[in-house]
Amino acid sequence: MKLYSKILITLLVTSLSLNGAFAFSFHKNPDKAKNVEKVKNDEYEKAPFTNDVHSVFSLEDCVNNAVKYNHSIKAAVYNEDVYKSKIGQAWAGYFPTLTAGVDFSRTSNHYKGAMSYASMHNNLGYLPMVSAQMLLFDFGKIKATADSAKKSYEASKEDTKENINDIIYKIKSTYFNILYAQAAVRVYEDTVKDYELQLEQAWGFYRLGKKPKLDVVTAEYNLGKAKLDLVEAKNELEVAKVKLSKIMGAPEYVNYELSDDLSIKKFEYTADEVIAKAMEVRPELISAYKSLEAAKLSLRAARRNFAPDLNLSGSYGNGLGDEYDVVAAKIGVDLKYESVNFARVKKQFDEAKATYKRTLAQYNEVKDDVYYNVKKTYLELQTSRDAIVIAKLALDEAKEQYRQVLGRYKAGVGDAIELKDGENTYLNARLDFYSTVLNYNVTAAELEKEIGVPIIFSDENILDIPKEQL
Numbered sequence: 001m002k003l004y005s006k007i008l009i010t011l012l013v014t015s016l017s018l019n020g021a022f023a024f025s026f027h028k029n030p031d032k033a034k035n036v037e038k039v040k041n042d043e044y045e046k047a048p049f050t051n052d053v054h055s056v057f058s059l060e061d062c063v064n065n066a067v068k069y070n071h072s073i074k075a076a077v078y079n080e081d082v083y084k085s086k087i088g089q090a091w092a093g094y095f096p097t098l099t100a101g102v103d104f105s106r107t108s109n110h111y112k113g114a115m116s117y118a119s120m121h122n123n124l125g126y127l128p129m130v131s132a133q134m135l136l137f138d139f140g141k142i143k144a145t146a147d148s149a150k151k152s153y154e155a156s157k158e159d160t161k162e163n164i165n166d167i168i169y170k171i172k173s174t175y176f177n178i179l180y181a182q183a184a185v186r187v188y189e190d191t192v193k194d195y196e197l198q199l200e201q202a203w204g205f206y207r208l209g210k211k212p213k214l215d216v217v218t219a220e221y222n223l224g225k226a227k228l229d230l231v232e233a234k235n236e237l238e239v240a241k242v243k244l245s246k247i248m249g250a251p252e253y254v255n256y257e258l259s260d261d262l263s264i265k266k267f268e269y270t271a272d273e274v275i276a277k278a279m280e281v282r283p284e285l286i287s288a289y290k291s292l293e294a295a296k297l298s299l300r301a302a303r304r305n306f307a308p309d310l311n312l313s314g315s316y317g318n319g320l321g322d323e324y325d326v327v328a329a330k331i332g333v334d335l336k337y338e339s340v341n342f343a344r345v346k347k348q349f350d351e352a353k354a355t356y357k358r359t360l361a362q363y364n365e366v367k368d369d370v371y372y373n374v375k376k377t378y379l380e381l382q383t384s385r386d387a388i389v390i391a392k393l394a395l396d397e398a399k400e401q402y403r404q405v406l407g408r409y410k411a412g413v414g415d416a417i418e419l420k421d422g423e424n425t426y427l428n429a430r431l432d433f434y435s436t437v438l439n440y441n442v443t444a445a446e447l448e449k450e451i452g453v454p455i456i457f458s459d460e461n462i463l464d465i466p467k468e469q470l
Helices: 003-012 030-034 059-069 071-094 141-208 213-247 271-281 283-306 342-410 416-451
Strands: 055-057 097-112 118-137 256-258 309-318 327-336
Touching: 055 059, 059 071, 059 141, 059 213, 071 118, 071 141, 141 213, 141 256, 141 283, 141 342, 141 416, 213 416, 271 283, 271 342, 271 416, 283 342, 342 416
Parallel strands: 055 256
Antiparallel strands: 097 118, 118 309, 309 327
16 A cells, blocks of 8 residues: 555544534545555655745644654554564465575595505586475464464554654644744734834823833833844744644745634533543554554464474475486475474463563553543643633733723823833733633644544634634
């Protein structure tokens, strides 16, 4: 199967949806599959983005780019092929083993008699030989080994899905952080404009003798601090874009913008429902179970190493010359042990038994981790949802307070310190609100990763907020 086709199939059962009540389902997109560019297994396709071309990426675009070009996903897909080959290697034990060769020799004999009589005798010849041996029955040793390899291969496929889950979470988290950084830049740009106006007002009051020079100095400091905050916010935005580009497999590409907004859509499912679904479909848990089955089959194979092998063997040789003037043929069936060290076999069985017990403990540990992480993330999502409502109330109060303080200052009855406090409170309230919305989105993405299937939100928002305020 072609590399990108394999990645696409995995993506279709793990990709995380953006809209629509909370539900668990696998999504298929046949139109996307039709446009898939074929990639040979020995080729390594690189992201085609260059900075001389501007792009507009939705969240889905970023996910698709990462699935197609992210290096760790490609490595995971190739790792599946490694484990798949081990199945064939195990079954190869039932294929014949061939041996072929030619024995070429020349022999010279020199005889001396008692009466100084001497004679010379030379023998020259070669003997081509071919032999074959095929295992007929080994009491299930090869089958158990092949079955174990198959379970390991199935576990590697689940590992690929888990890898894609992790990459999609990183894409979403970084995408939302860029949206937050963009919002922060807008906040600081508004703050710079406000402080520029305040500096003009401070100079006007100072020239008229209504305010002291301290107000002018304070306004200049506030403006300088706001400009520094704006520079830092823009830098954080660029760093976040570089991080997103790296996950998409094109770390040098930054000439793009994002088309989506931070979301405050509702979801209404219980913790028990999301935990039950995670126990059913989480790739990491399925992989751990497959590994447990593989260890159990390896234990069975180790136990069967005490059994002999039933082999079919045959050979044929046709020699020419004085030395090998012979035709030899042989065929037979034998039941035997092939260089078996029973002490070593016993210790190998003990190792397989201990490995199975260790894998069982690891499976139970993964199961406990899935339960804990889903429950914890679910509760965090509930908390972040409630925090949005509280942060919006605080923002409205801070905005009203700042409006009153600014009005007092313009009327000449307020001072610079009071104005600065009101401005800072409003600034922090705006950033806090965006931060809570960011946390809600990132936590939702994390819950999707912990469950292993998409969260589909309802069309109803947590709050009735105009889109331009998000």
